[in-house]
Amino acid sequence: MKILTASQIKEADEITIKNQNISSEDLMERAATQVFNEIHKRLQGADLPVKIFCGIGNNGGDGLVIARLLMEHSYNVKVFIVNYSDNRSPDFLSNYDKIKNLSHNWPELLKGEDDFPEINRGDFVIDAIFGIGLNRPLEGWVAKMVNFLNASSAFILAIDMPSGLFSDKIPEEGDAVIMANFTLTFQTPKLVFFLPETMEFVGDMQVLEIGLDRDFLSKITPSAQLIGRQEAQNLYNPRNKNSHKGNYGHVLVAGGSYGKIGSIVLATTASLRTGAGLSTVFIPKCGYEIVQTALPEAMVLTDANYEMLTDIKTDLDADVICFGMGVGRDKSTVETFKELLKETKKPMVIDADGLNILSEYNELLQHLPENTVLTPHPKELQRLIGEWTDDFDKIRKVQEFIKKRKVIVVLKGAHTFIFEQENIYINNTGNPGMATAGSGDVLSGVIAGLISQKYEPLVAAVLGVYLHGKSGDISAEKLGYEGMISGDIAQNMGLAFSDLLSEKENGARAD
């Protein structure tokens, strides 16, 4: 699903109005009706107090349409106009008239702190104060209004965007932003919904298709893409019946050190469970029996050294090399990694201490094969590219880095971001149970397992992150966030594939 900027959305809006020969008010009615339908589906006529806070722009106009439709269905609705300016939009005004004509339950104008209404625990608050038109931080009593709503224990549903949240920048410390429980957003999710610094304002999120011009949407270059089930399905290559293990490639997992052989077991298990034809590990001697016992399906080669890697064989017949997990940063390990980078032409996936070595010995970066997949978590990324001021600055810095080094970066997080050239892919599977030791080792193994099966490195990264998250979701369903461990994510990869290939309905949600 494409993620568009506010100006792209406004353009789509204008083109839709022109091409479909409708008024902007018609489009507002269409969009807000979708919101009403979602609310009605869930509330089923329940008699709870619905308190709708409307701004005076089109986000407020949406709020007024939602209010009217709820009133027509006999909901217990009270509308408050957050009257921050007299510059009311035309579509706000015509819906203001419509609601006044409908009932004597007129909207109440709020003009300052003294007008704040009572909000109770069981209230259902709808935030239609600001949407994508926000152009400066909230101030004065309007900021206080937002903080007041946040302080209530009412459920807050944000329309299009939580009010106070910009679509293209991070709020400053202390800025007032609605902390929504749920956000119903129009046509396209916004990039800020997925950034670590802003995702908490959004709560759960659902995208409502409002029928914007299809041709325009299909041609426009998005600022990022959200990867859900449908996108992942499009990346999947079905297996040919007439095939053998040689068709699915050979993964080499090189890494590990004394006390850290488990990371190799996890990555290698994941590569095999993702479908690699063969997996060989290259580890220090101390790991020989561990891997042979834990994973009889793997072949094991050992370094001359007992505790760490000092001499990785570079003439191995692998299709992809996965390096770095548990490998440590001893000088002799750095040397053999350097040799490996200089010698190999194979695609690589580099994780953990492999990344830390690259950060410490910057000169190695020039030897990375093109399209190497680097899989840092935020701390590893920071060591690699330096500090950033906020999440937008981080994106810019990653893009500069990948342009210079011609690599793919998989930045792990609640929403993992995959950066390739100018493109950004944002994963929509996964859960907090995956914040557990070894989860990253499994991901590296998954991506390597896909590359070995001839998926392009970018496709392997995007599909691998999706499947890894899905397997995490399946593990969480069975074991709960606390109970699941990364070995479960590796074990359940097969179920993630089955889920991908099953016929079940996906609905409008992008996972």
Ligand SMILES: NC(=O)C1=CN([C@@H]2O[C@H](COP(=O)(O)OP(=O)(O)OC[C@H]3O[C@@H](n4cnc5c(N)ncnc54)[C@H](OP(=O)(O)O)[C@@H]3O)[C@@H](O)[C@H]2O)[C@@H](O)CC1
């Ligand atoms: N295609 C779609 O997706 C569709 C979108 N639709 C809806 O339209 C929404 C966008 O509407 P919008 O453009 O009218 O902007 P909105 O967010 O209501 O606010 C604008 C007002 O806020 C003001 N203002 C800004 N910052 C301020 C501040 N800090 N403090 C005080 N004032 C501030 C600014 O005035 P200014 O003072 O800058 O002149 C202006 O008056 C969108 O989110 C969606 O809900 C649907 O109806 C149909 C299909």
Ligand SMILES: [K+]
């Ligand atoms: K809003």
